[in-house]
Amino acid sequence: MIKSSFMDKNIIVKKIVAMAVIPTLMIQMARAEISPDDGATNEDFYFPSTGVRVEKEALLLAIDDYLLPLRENVGSYLSTPTYRKKAVLRPSRDNPLAPDQVASHFYGAVIHDEGNYRMWYYAIAMKEPGDADHADVKELLQGPVSYAESDDGFTWTKPNLGQVSVRGSKDNNAIALPDKLIEGVNVIKDESDPDPTRRYKMVYNPRNEKTNTWVIRTATSSDGIHWKAADDYGIDKFLETASLYKFNDYYIINGQRITFSDGGHPSGRQGRAILSTNFDDWLPGDTAAFLLPEPANPAERGQTMPYDQVHLGVGAASYGSVAVGFYGLWHNVPGDEDSQKRWGWFGYGKISCDLGLVISNDGLHFREPVKGHVYVSRFDTPATPVPGKNFPTILTQSGNGILNVGDETRIYFGRWLNADYNMGYSGEVAVAILPRDRWGALGLYPDKGLRHQKIQNHGFVWSAPIRLPASGCQVVLNADHTKGMTVEISDSRFQLLSGYSGVRGGKTERESGLDCAVSWAGGDLAVLGGQTVRFKINIEKDGDKDPRLFAVYLRAN
Numbered sequence: 001m002i003k004s005s006f007m008d009k010n011i012i013v014k015k016i017v018a019m020a021v022i023p024t025l026m027i028q029m030a031r032a033e034i035s036p037d038d039g040a041t042n043e044d045f046y047f048p049s050t051g052v053r054v055e056k057e058a059l060l061l062a063i064d065d066y067l068l069p070l071r072e073n074v075g076s077y078l079s080t081p082t083y084r085k086k087a088v089l090r091p092s093r094d095n096p097l098a099p100d101q102v103a104s105h106f107y108g109a110v111i112h113d114e115g116n117y118r119m120w121y122y123a124i125a126m127k128e129p130g131d132a133d134h135a136d137v138k139e140l141l142q143g144p145v146s147y148a149e150s151d152d153g154f155t156w157t158k159p160n161l162g163q164v165s166v167r168g169s170k171d172n173n174a175i176a177l178p179d180k181l182i183e184g185v186n187v188i189k190d191e192s193d194p195d196p197t198r199r200y201k202m203v204y205n206p207r208n209e210k211t212n213t214w215v216i217r218t219a220t221s222s223d224g225i226h227w228k229a230a231d232d233y234g235i236d237k238f239l240e241t242a243s244l245y246k247f248n249d250y251y252i253i254n255g256q257r258i259t260f261s262d263g264g265h266p267s268g269r270q271g272r273a274i275l276s277t278n279f280d281d282w283l284p285g286d287t288a289a290f291l292l293p294e295p296a297n298p299a300e301r302g303q304t305m306p307y308d309q310v311h312l313g314v315g316a317a318s319y320g321s322v323a324v325g326f327y328g329l330w331h332n333v334p335g336d337e338d339s340q341k342r343w344g345w346f347g348y349g350k351i352s353c354d355l356g357l358v359i360s361n362d363g364l365h366f367r368e369p370v371k372g373h374v375y376v377s378r379f380d381t382p383a384t385p386v387p388g389k390n391f392p393t394i395l396t397q398s399g400n401g402i403l404n405v406g407d408e409t410r411i412y413f414g415r416w417l418n419a420d421y422n423m424g425y426s427g428e429v430a431v432a433i434l435p436r437d438r439w440g441a442l443g444l445y446p447d448k449g450l451r452h453q454k455i456q457n458h459g460f461v462w463s464a465p466i467r468l469p470a471s472g473c474q475v476v477l478n479a480d481h482t483k484g485m486t487v488e489i490s491d492s493r494f495q496l497l498s499g500y501s502g503v504r505g506g507k508t509e510r511e512s513g514l515d516c517a518v519s520w521a522g523g524d525l526a527v528l529g530g531q532t533v534r535f536k537i538n539i540e541k542d543g544d545k546d547p548r549l550f551a552v553y554l555r556a557n
Helices: 009-019 023-033
Strands: 044-047 052-055 057-061 070-072 074-078 103-113 116-126 140-150 182-189 200-208 217-221 240-247 250-257 270-276 287-290 308-318 323-331 352-360 374-376 393-396 402-405 408-417 426-435 440-444 458-462 473-480 485-491 513-519 532-540 548-556
Touching: 044 057, 044 548, 052 057, 070 074, 074 458, 103 240, 103 393, 103 402, 103 408, 116 182, 116 426, 140 182, 140 200, 182 240, 200 240, 240 323, 287 308, 308 352, 308 393, 308 402, 323 374, 323 393, 440 458, 440 532, 473 485, 532 548
Parallel strands: 103 182, 103 426, 240 308, 270 308, 352 393
Antiparallel strands: 044 052, 057 548, 070 458, 074 440, 103 116, 116 140, 182 200, 200 217, 240 250, 250 270, 250 308, 270 287, 308 323, 323 352, 352 374, 393 408, 402 408, 408 426, 440 548, 458 532, 473 513, 473 548, 485 532
């Protein structure tokens, strides 16, 4: 649960509207006016450098160079997920009454809810009875939102909900919403909402028939099955969404917009974020959540030009002190703008998409831990092919498909087979798996040395300043070969505390693991409760073993 650092949200909203500036600037101004002690509890961690307050547990990831900013002789070692080759959810090709006869697209969400896995996704069917294996794009119906369940997250069932009529039958898994055409859906379970009828929150992408564009509408539910949609669109402007999450007590939607680039020139697809304080009212304007470079020549810019763009924006999951997710690295290859030609403007059979890793410490602005790195490659996890054909795969991300369950981080994503007309277009859901929170590690530089620099077998990383809860906290490492690690504590000015540094620094008894508790000879950290400190993690090579630090957990006592 995340607590707000603001005293009066209504006042802040009024300031935003009155000054007519984007939400990010107002958040920064408001934080500067409010004491960091406002609203503190015995279980709160507060980060002065980001203005973020987190309750009970704070997460410092090795890939996060904001909360672990100062480093000596250590570098990044990004992880590689493991993939299940077979899709976990496929279209119901043999059922002409299924809402997903053609495609089960994961512009969607998965929640691990009371021991079960629950999925909401975007279905595509035939407008009229026909051959789903060879459907023309003009014969397809986008939506409705559909629902699936699973005991293990790998084998899914599509329950009969009896809500939506498809060709005269309600024997299907579609969810009733008031819009005819729907593209995507994001769902969260908001345990902090005192109203049980609003516990589940949804943002979906209906098409505004009057303006002929994809917009957003919100909906709420007590059970995730029966939904009450808002009367009006949340934002009545183009936005295709990739994620919905709460960060620092704000609701944030990340998505794709096509606006303008520098100098008022055309822009390609780029990632934008919008914000709400209450989920009902969405502030006008957006912020640049994640952008890829536009071509230097303005004449070469635009949605249909051949260069890499950001598909669907950022699909991010919130972990309180940090948000982690993916952007779609969209390799754009346009079709023919002449509507009389077969391809139209979209590059059917040509465009592909990978997923790149991004991270944020304010929930709004994202950066790559390693620039240009493809974290999930379409070549490693291709869509189910059409025999004898080699159509490209478009991977689609959703932050509402990133979840920690037990010792695993699961990443659900879409695989879209970008086949040309009448040749087998489809969409399916796939999954990648990491050990929990092991997105990447910090480790010593290779034992080779650099020019004008001696070879070193030790290094360190400092944390950002953190005000600890009044009750103190526990420090737990997610790491391998921890015999080569010690944890020291300093004040906010890097002055080491004698009782928690040097020979009295913290150590862990576990050699490796996801939860290696740190203990200090001087006792627990209760005496440091309420103080602002930094943590210094020292890393030293242990024989032929290279220590790896993946994450640091700070858990309130």
